[in-house]
Amino acid sequence: MTTIRVPTPLRPYTGGAKEVDVTGVTVGAALDDLAVRYPDVRRHLFDDAGGLRPYVNVFLNDEDIRTLRAEATPVEASDRLMIVPSIAGGAPEAPLVPVDHAALRVNQASIILLLLTAFVIDATWLVAIVAAVMLAGTAIGRPGFLWIYILLRRLALLKSDVLQDHPQPHRFAQALGGAFLVPGMAALGLGVTWLGWGLAWLVIALAAVNLFAGFCVGCALYYWLHRLGLPGFRVGPPPSTFPGQRPSAAR
């Protein structure tokens, strides 16, 4: 018979026994035999589908069975199996919420068109308006040019495109764009036009990548800062989504 060492929190289910002798030619069969002898231990070892629960680690004579042949690993009577739990847990993930990506795209298109116009007619004041709208929108937690989107919706010229997403990175991206325009305006005011318009063109380019390629550089930066553990950057990218990429609609 093979001996299984039972971890402390499972001993109440094995009548207090620290070690139990079982039969079985594989690790899986030996564990199953344990659960047959002590039925109450089963639900803590196996999930509803019959697989080992994620926190269950099994060592065969000190070797993790995952590095051997997992549950199919053969055992002999002289072998000693050890069940050792991993202990894990943690705070809930920030839940995804509906984010209307059509509103975000109208915001990006508005920023691009107005900044292009400002460049063509050489109007620093228009850059100032775009920056103010972007930063004000960030402050109240919505796209600055949301009102244009609402107008277009009302005229039935646009449909909404609601995806399950995190709104915080998009707010950060907008804030970043607005923040680029502030020194841009200062540069234009001081006559350093190449720097001023350079920054405006940078914002145009980033908004365009977002609008046409569906990639939000500001969001990617947000997720990167989240990864570095910076306080305030609380959410990670939605499941199976590359940081900055639009989340897929099929969810």
Place this chain on the structure above:
Amino acid sequence: MSLSLSAGLLEEIRAHGAQAYPEEGAGLLLGAFDGDARRVTRLLPLDNRFQPESRNRRYLLAPRDLLAAEDEAERMGLEIIGVFHSHPDHPARASEFDTQWALPVYSYLITQIQAGAASESRSWRLAEDRGMMVEEPLEVTDTPNAEEA
């Protein structure tokens, strides 16, 4: 059912969580089972072995560390009676993930760390049917144990 510990030990747990912020900090509660009431007399902080990019939302105490901890507890004549961990910027409520990964019997003491400072601490145990975590009263005593002195 209840979990009791001294104010000094609770303060150590809260300081450990604040120090780990913005990551989760975790460790083991050592002490004695006294029927359904238990008393914590020592702490054993352990490394969070979850992959680094998710440590602000997850903790993992590795099996090898637990084996060593069990030996150490045995040497001190104590038992592992539970686990403490922190929830950075989240309430001290057991999450769905906590429930999925919870072991029976153990007490799970969770401390909320809000913007780097410890706020609420609450203790939970897995229900027999594994369906949920049930809160247990946390009894904080003024006097340290003989073992702590």
